[in-house]
Amino acid sequence: MSLSQTQIIRSLGEALQWFEKELAWGAQIAELRHLTGRIGELYTAMITRGQMAKAVNQVGYDVVSAEGEKISVKTITSSTHVSFNASTLQHATRVMILQIEVEENEPSIRELFNCTIEELRPLLRESNGSLRLLMNHRSVALARTSSYPIEDLKEVAGSTWKHLRVIQLENGTILVKEGEQTLPQALPVLREIARDIGVDVLNAMSNPKNTRTLGSDIIKALG
Structure with a gap:
């Protein structure tokens, strides 16, 4: 079932409110991966006017944009790298990496990385059977080819x-x-x-x- 843009926006707001509550209750950000991942996917669906991938654990991507791009969404808080599954990466056409930052218990979403899979591949390094992207200034600068200004x-x-x-x-x-x-x-x-x-x-x-x-x-x- 497809979600309307209004439903996506409301769901994102509800997820952010729950995230704020968890922080106020003393939860550590590292314990909230289930929420941060969902927030990232909803945010991406919103700004691309897209839809969440319909299948549970959809292989290789999480969101389909209004233009039909299959987007792999990664949401981090303090990680210095992001890992991709080498066997499923080809199913996506674009990757977006978001960071949730918290100031005075208020989360905000920052877009770190937005590029096509073809632009991503030269930046990846093999590590223990997966593909790893180091989140350094060089890789982020190279991949911020598209953004959605406020x-x-x-x-x-x-x-x-x-x-x-x-x-x-x-x-x-x-x-x-x-x-x-x-x-x-x-x-x-x-x-x-x-x-x-x-x-x-x-x-x-x-x-x-x-x-x-x-x-x-x-x-x-x-x-």
Whole structure:
């Protein structure tokens, strides 16, 4: 069954929220591989306007883009290398490697690597029966042949407070804009708005809400 773009976006948001909860409960990122992998696949399906591969444990790739590219998605947190199965790599036409970074318990998704399988192969090295890509500056620079700038993402929600507009993009990112200018630091402004309109800046566990959560709550409160 195919998922609509709205369903993919919602699923990504839910996965990120669960990831944040696990971190707040004290889980280590290394213990959340099941979540990070799913987040990476959903993010890739979203930005390529594609679909998750339909078969469970689909051989060689995870997402099929709107253009029909079969994408192998790897999601890392702190790894210095990524391994590929030499016997199934030929089933994919493109590879995307994403990194989930966490700052103040708030995850963000960074695209490290995006290239065709043909462009990838010269960068791979054999190691213990698999193909390994070292995530160094040289390999990343060579493979970032395609990217999806944040400006290309759609706005899915937004509200206005005084002269500012708080918007949510389809990947969950919250921006605060003054006219056409995006403010460099959203969270301090969001906290000011929250105090003004009566939105709690703490979550249910009495921890400060991160940018994504606070921004979403503000948008809902402002209508």
